Amino acid sequence: MTNPPSKIGRGSAPGKVILCGEHAVVYGQPAIAAPVNRVQANVTVRAGESGSGLQVVSRNLQGFSIAERQRIQQRLWAVAATVQEMLGGLHHWPPLGDVMADWQPLQVMPKMPTNLLIEIDSSVPVERGLGSGAAIGVAMMRAFADFLGLQLTTEQISAMAFETEKLHHGTPSGIDNTVVAYNQPVWFVRGHGVERLRVGADLRLLIADSGTRGSTATVVGDLRQRHDAAPATYDPLLQTIGDIAVSCRGAIEAGDVGKVGGLFDRNHVLLQRLDLSNDSLDRLVAAAKAAGALGAKLSGAGRGGNMIALITPEREAAVRDALLAAGANAVIGTVVAAG
Numbered sequence: 001m002t003n004p005p006s007k008i009g010r011g012s013a014p015g016k017v018i019l020c021g022e023h024a025v026v027y028g029q030p031a032i033a034a035p036v037n038r039v040q041a042n043v044t045v046r047a048g049e050s051g052s053g054l055q056v057v058s059r060n061l062q063g064f065s066i067a068e069r070q071r072i073q074q075r076l077w078a079v080a081a082t083v084q085e086m087l088g089g090l091h092h093w094p095p096l097g098d099v100m101a102d103w104q105p106l107q108v109m110p111k112m113p114t115n116l117l118i119e120i121d122s123s124v125p126v127e128r129g130l131g132s133g134a135a136i137g138v139a140m141m142r143a144f145a146d147f148l149g150l151q152l153t154t155e156q157i158s159a160m161a162f163e164t165e166k167l168h169h170g171t172p173s174g175i176d177n178t179v180v181a182y183n184q185p186v187w188f189v190r191g192h193g194v195e196r197l198r199v200g201a202d203l204r205l206l207i208a209d210s211g212t213r214g215s216t217a218t219v220v221g222d223l224r225q226r227h228d229a230a231p232a233t234y235d236p237l238l239q240t241i242g243d244i245a246v247s248c249r250g251a252i253e254a255g256d257v258g259k260v261g262g263l264f265d266r267n268h269v270l271l272q273r274l275d276l277s278n279d280s281l282d283r284l285v286a287a288a289k290a291a292g293a294l295g296a297k298l299s300g301a302g303r304g305g306n307m308i309a310l311i312t313p314e315r316e317a318a319v320r321d322a323l324l325a326a327g328a329n330a331v332i333g334t335v336v337a338a339g
């Protein structure tokens, strides 16, 4: 089915937070993630001037050096070019074969214009573990689809955003594009599709930025090297993280928030043992716990980026103050709502 192409295509997508199971999920263990709607990536696509080619303009890169801005801009251009290429010639994308099988005969593919102006306006912090790359990938996919008048399922959007995630992360597990595209709490096992997670009671979180950026590709690559050199050392730790994710799922479904907090703490210790934390993250985790958080852990790739603290409404102000006093750059509150 096709709609008439719109002059300006618009797409948006939320940020995300990993509740437990990061890194182990790359090795086939389960993980849990939830969307963060307080931050959003918004993308517009419109026809560019004749001869302009593909132009990508990104707002919100203040705070980056010129060199970093160039690096990020180049990557965003590559993301846009990948989306343009994918939607312009889906038969060239064998990895998408399965999810596109029922799609191609149903839609008349409009011709992909060469001259396009893409504008990205995102409040998802870049390289902080909040899923900025996935949010932009999904938002861009939606904006292109809107521009072209294409109907894409969430599964198709997620699958294509996974292809753009590879540009950021090298070997992503797929959890980021999945939670961001579905915009719901997910139970994720690599290669097993997506399962919505039932949430028995609200999970109230503070997400604190440690102030340093962690490169997901570097941290994931480093763990991969260490793992492959000594699998007997690393596999039991990754398996234990997977077991924690299983327990965490049970506790979340049962609405046992206190138990979820304890599992966050255990998960953080294992991430420390995998050498994925750093002093700033550990300081924030300790400060949150001392101020009455039910549990706290780093979230995402680690060695920088964010940590999360599970709180009660009564302790929210105290934990927020403690995180700021312990050096957090910014603290965002979010609730993974029961349902």
Ligand code: PMV
Residues within 6 Å of the ligand: 018, 021, 022, 023, 024, 025, 026, 128, 129, 130, 131, 169, 171, 172, 173, 174, 175, 176, 216, 220, 299, 300, 301, 302, 305
């Ligand atoms: O994008 P981040 O920093 O939230 O990290 C993604 C989570 C990892 O498990 C570390 C990597 C992956 O692809 O799942």
